Each structure stands twice: as structure tokens, then as C-alpha cells.
Amino acid sequence: MKRIAVVGASLAGVRAAQELRAQGYDGGIVLIGSEPHLPYDRPPLSKGFLAGTASRESLDLLDAGDLASLALDFRLGVEATALDPAERRVRLSDGTSVHADGVVIATGGRARTLPGFEGAFVLRTVDDALALRAALVPGVRVAIVGAGFIGAEVASTCRSLGLDVVVLEALAAPLAPVLGPALAEVCARLHVDHGTDLRCGVQVTGLAPAGVSLASGSVVPADVVVTGVGMTPATEWLAGSGLKVGNGVHTDAGLVTSLPQVVAVGDVARFAGRRHEHWTNASEQAPVAVANLLAGHTARTYTPSGYVWSDQYSGRLQLAGHPRPDDTLSFVDGDPSSSSFVATFTRDGSTTGVFALNNAKLFNRLRRQALGRPEFQPAVQG
Amino acid sequence: MIRACTVDELPPGESVRVPGPPAIAVFHTEEGELYAIGDTCSHQDASLADGWLEGCFVECPLHAALFDLRTGMPTCLPAKDPVPTYAVVVDEGVIYVQGVAGEDAA
Ligand SMILES: Cc1cc2nc3c(=O)[nH]c(=O)nc-3n(C[C@H](O)[C@H](O)[C@H](O)COP(=O)(O)OP(=O)(O)OC[C@H]3O[C@@H](n4cnc5c(N)ncnc54)[C@H](O)[C@@H]3O)c2cc1C
Ligand code: FES
Numbered sequence: 001m002k003r004i005a006v007v008g009a010s011l012a013g014v015r016a017a018q019e020l021r022a023q024g025y026d027g028g029i030v031l032i033g034s035e036p037h038l039p040y041d042r043p044p045l046s047k048g049f050l051a052g053t054a055s056r057e058s059l060d061l062l063d064a065g066d067l068a069s070l071a072l073d074f075r076l077g078v079e080a081t082a083l084d085p086a087e088r089r090v091r092l093s094d095g096t097s098v099h100a101d102g103v104v105i106a107t108g109g110r111a112r113t114l115p116g117f118e119g120a121f122v123l124r125t126v127d128d129a130l131a132l133r134a135a136l137v138p139g140v141r142v143a144i145v146g147a148g149f150i151g152a153e154v155a156s157t158c159r160s161l162g163l164d165v166v167v168l169e170a171l172a173a174p175l176a177p178v179l180g181p182a183l184a185e186v187c188a189r190l191h192v193d194h195g196t197d198l199r200c201g202v203q204v205t206g207l208a209p210a211g212v213s214l215a216s217g218s219v220v221p222a223d224v225v226v227t228g229v230g231m232t233p234a235t236e237w238l239a240g241s242g243l244k245v246g247n248g249v250h251t252d253a254g255l256v257t258s259l260p261q262v263v264a265v266g267d268v269a270r271f272a273g274r275r276h277e278h279w280t281n282a283s284e285q286a287p288v289a290v291a292n293l294l295a296g297h298t299a300r301t302y303t304p305s306g307y308v309w310s311d312q313y314s315g316r317l318q319l320a321g322h323p324r325p326d327d328t329l330s331f332v333d334g335d336p337s338s339s340s341f342v343a344t345f346t347r348d349g350s351t352t353g354v355f356a357l358n359n360a361k362l363f364n365r366l367r368r369q370a371l372g373r374p375e376f377q378p379a380v381q382g
Numbered sequence: 383m384i385r386a387c388t389v390d391e392l393p394p395g396e397s398v399r400v401p402g403p404p405a406i407a408v409f410h411t412e413e414g415e416l417y418a419i420g421d422t423c424s425h426q427d428a429s430l431a432d433g434w435l436e437g438c439f440v441e442c443p444l445h446a447a448l449f450d451l452r453t454g455m456p457t458c459l460p461a462k463d464p465v466p467t468y469a470v471v472v473d474e475g476v477i478y479v480q481g482v483a484g485e486d487a488a
Contacts, residue, residue, distance in 0.1 A: 015459075018459070044426075063462065066462075279445070280445070280446070283445075283459070283460070309444060360428065360429070360432040360433075360443035360444070361431075361432040361433075361443065363443070364432065364433065364434045364441070364443045365434065368434055
């Protein structure tokens with residue numbers, strides 16, 4: 001292969017480019033990204049960067065040394081608009097196109113929006129974070145729609161800035177479909193203990209001049225409204241490519257699409273019927289996808305670790321594995337009312353997941369012992 | 383020079399965090415070696431004393447960067463910068479970390 005196009009210049013795309021070099025590929029790498037910025041990391045956008053404690057520079061995924069050693073041909077601020085496998089071309093929004101022998105799809109997704117909430121803040125990009133941060137001036141009342149990881153982190157950051165926060169959640173308890181009822185209660189408690197007004201089981205209908213309208217007819221007063229209701233995979237540009245898309249780009253067990261010269265990684269990859277919208281997943285998929293791209297067939301398969309962390313209020317939450325909410329939860333250390341605990345999920349006698357609040361040490365020990373370690377580590381560049 | 387703990391308090395395979403500044407992580411490897419490094423991961427905010435010890439490497443508990451305890455160098459992403467290393471001495475069953483003075487606190 002003489003030239004590989006990586007579409008999407010964020011975590012998964014960067015990791016793929018780094019892995020290409022680490023695995024010995026010395027041809028051209030074109031990194032195409034619709035944002036005008038050099039690649040940056042997203043997790044701090046709802047945490048330190050939104051709070052103003054993490055610098056813009058600390059978000060950068062590549063330093064000057066990486067940029068030199070990776071020798072990437074950047075096409076930033078342009079969107080890929082089509083993939084033409086017959087001509088081996090990726091077409092771009094500026095009218096140009098890139099000829100490539102291999103393609104890595106790493107287009108992630110966009111913040112999902114809710115009908116009736118046009119103009120509310122969302123949080124996916126650094127520009128979103130800057131806009132939201134500018135609105136979080138002293139005295140504003142914040143309403144957040146959705147108590148998932150991002151909604152909860154934004155609520156926590158807003159509380160640390162001393163703002164009044166209401167979180168509106170449709171479910172009976174936050175994150176219950178992911179963590180099960182007992183841990184959902186813990187997440188609810190974190191909000192309440194830190195002065196956030198968490199309202200579960202509420203249906204929102206849209207933005208009102210004074211705040212957020214609810215199906216019940218009442219209005220929750222707010223000056224700043226943020227919707228944190230998940231993301232939509234960015235696959236529109238693949239229409240007509242022949243690839244199977246639908247809630248992500250469908251891949252085999254090695255992240256290879258129906259075309260052997262096209263692989264998908266990160267939030268956009270629908271692997272074994274599922275997408276994993278987590279940082280570690282994007283990072284860990286890259287070595288496998290790249291190995292298969294360079295091999296020209298599925299030589300390696302990927303095993304997702306299911307690892308995700310979230311910083312909420314005084315708590316660092318960590319989850320690994322693939323538990324189902326109805327798996328049996330056992331507290332190995334502490335209990336749900338403690339400020340630090342570790343719990344395991346089991347099903348049919350085997351451990352399906354490990355969860356911890358503020359106990360990284362025991363979490364990692366159990367995670368390694370019960371769930372094994374991810375097979376591949378990304379290599380350092382430069 | 384600061385006192386970490388006694389040798390008895392740190393069996394092989396264990397680590398201890400000595401509060402700072404700078405906070406320091408002291409490791410006793412399965413092979414019986416003692417190492418001390420800066421406790422705060424050079425990537426983001428995690429305590430390396432909470433990490434997973436394997437041979438003379440520690441894996442960061444937050445994003446799994448691997449650090450060589452002998453050099454402080456990361457051997458895999460996402461960390462890129464080394465953490466400081468400190469010499470360890472054992473005197474009458476007590477583990478001390480050397481080279482930590484007030485000026486290191488920055
Ligand atoms: C605010 C926030 C906080 C988070 N916190 C955590 C956390 O604490 N823990 C955790 O595990 N995970 C967290 N995540 C999730 C993690 O950041 C994502 O899983 C990760 O960013 C996925 O990387 P990606 O490269 O697959 O996709 P993305 O980061 O979405 O990047 C895709 C890139 O592709 C670009 N793109 C899209 N379409 C096109 C196109 N047609 N042409 C060119 N470019 C295109 C986009 O502009 C974007 O830059 C967080 C995410 C957000 C948004
Ligand atoms: S904080 Fe250690 S690897 Fe990120």
C-alpha cells in the first residue's frame with residue numbers, strides 16, 4: 001500500500017495513524033478531519049477543560065515530536081463526502097479527492113439533538129465546550145437534559161463552579177440500563193449529595209423562553225440548557241459506498257468492513273453488532289484494525305475490554321467488562337453507601353464486570369484477575 | 383530523604399503512596415526490588431501507586447499507560463512524558479526515599 005486515508009482526525013484516527021507507523025507502514029498517511037483543529041482529546045471537555053482547570057494545550061493528542069515522526073498529510077476543516085471503492089477515492093467537501101489504497105473510517109459521531117431543543121448547548125467538540133464555558137457565568141441556572149455520563153459530568157462541573165443545576169432524566173434512575181438499579185442509586189446519590197436537583201422519570205418536550213418545558217405542562221426555569229442525550233454515528237458520507245451502515249459501520253471481528261481494504265475504528269465502528277462509545281475502545285481497536293488492514297485480511301480479532309471511567313463530583317467511577325443490568329452485584333469492598341467501594345457483577349458463576357467508586361487499586365486488581373488484560377497495547381511513537 | 387514505611391509494611395507485589403508534594407509511589411516488585419517514582423501519572427490525574435504492578439513496570443490505573451520503574455519512562459501511550467525516579471535506601475528495616483527536597487515540589 002502506498003497511501004492510506006484515515007477519515008476522522010480524533011482519538012481513533014490518531015491511534016490508527018500511530019499504529020500504522022508502529023507496525024512499520026512507511027507509505028503516505030492522509031488524515032482527514034472536519035474540525036479545523038489538530039487532533040485533541042475529548043474526556044476533559046466535560047471535566048477540567050469545562051471547569052477551566054485544564055488548558056487547551058493539554059487536550060492535544062499529538063505534540064511537535066509526534067507530528068514530525070508520524071509525517072501525516074493533514075486535510076483539516078474538510079469533510080469526507082463520499083467513499084468510492086471502485087476508484088479507490090475519498091471525496092472531500094472542498095471538491096478535491098484523495099486516492100488511497102486503504103481507508104480507516106474513524107468518523108466517530110455527533111452529539112444527538114432532541115426535537116424542540118434547537119439552539120440548546122451540546123457537548124462533543126472543543127468548540128462546543130468553549131461555547132458552553134462562556135455561558136457558565138456566575139448566577140446562571142443550568143438545566144441538563146440526560147443523566148448519562150456526559151450529563152452527570154457537566155452537572156458536576158457546573159456545581160463546582162457554584163451554579164444551580166437541575167438534571168432532567170427520563171429513566172427512573174440515572175444509568176440504570178448500564179449499571180443496574182443498585183449502582184444507579186449510587187449515581188443518583190452523588191448528584192443529590194452535591195446539591196444537584198436530579199429529577200428522574202420526567203419527559204421533556206422542548207425549550208421554553210424561561211427554561212425547559214415538561215410533558216406535565218410545567219416549565220423548569222433555566223438560563224442555560226444542555227442536552228446530553230448521546231451521539232449519532234457519522235456515517236452519512238458512506239452512502240453509496242456499498243458498505244453496510246446502520247447505527248455505525250458494520251465490521252467483522254477484526255474491525256474489517258465488507259471491503260478488505262477498509263477498516264473502521266472507534267465510536268463509529270459497529271463491531272459484533274455493537275458500538276462501544278468509550279475512549280479505551282477507540283484506543284485499543286486501532287492496533288487490531290491496522291494490523292488487519294496491512295495484512296489485507298482479518299488476521300487478528302478484537303476483544304473489547306469494556307473499560308470506561310467517569311469523574312463525577314468527588315467520585316471517580318470505573319467500569320470494566322460487559323455486565324448486564326440484571327447480573328448479580330456483590331460488594332467486594334465497602335457498600336453502596338460508602339464514598340469508596342468495589343463491586344463485581346456475576347452471571348452463571350462467572351464475573352461479567354467490575355465497578356468501583358474511588359478505589360482504583362482494587363478495581364484494577366480485580367479487573368486483571370477476573371477479566372484478563374487487553375491483548376494489545378498501543379506502542380509509543382517518537 | 384523521607385521515610386516511606388517499614389519493609390514489613392510493603393511485601394513483594396505491593397506499592398505505597400507517600401503523600402507529597404511531590405507525592406511518591408514506592409514499589410516492591412515480586413523479584414524483591416524497591417523503586418520509587420513520582421506518584422502522579424504524567425498523562426492526567428491518577429495515582430501510580432494504585433496501578434497494576436507487573437515485573438518492573440506499573441500500569442496507570444486510569445488509562446493504562448505503562449511506566450518503567452527503573453527509568454520513569456512510559457513505554458506505551460497515552461503517557462508521553464517520564465515521571466521522576468528517586469533512589470530508595472533501606473535502613474534498619476525502614477524504607478527511605480532519597481533526593482526529595484522542598485525544591486522538588488514544583
Ligand atoms: C465531552 C466528552 C467526555 C467524554 N468523557 C469520557 C470519559 O470520561 N471516559 C471515556 O471512556 N470516554 C469518554 N468520552 C468518549 C470518548 O471521548 C470517545 O469514545 C472518543 O472520542 C471516540 O473517538 P473517535 O475518534 O472514535 O470519535 P470522535 O472523537 O467522535 O472523532 C471523530 C472525528 O471525526 C470527524 N468527522 C466526522 N465525520 C467526518 C467526515 N465525514 N469527514 C471528516 N471528518 C469527520 C469529527 O469531526 C471528529 O473530529 C467522552 C466524550 C465526550 C464528547
Ligand atoms: S492518567 Fe495515567 S495514563 Fe492517563
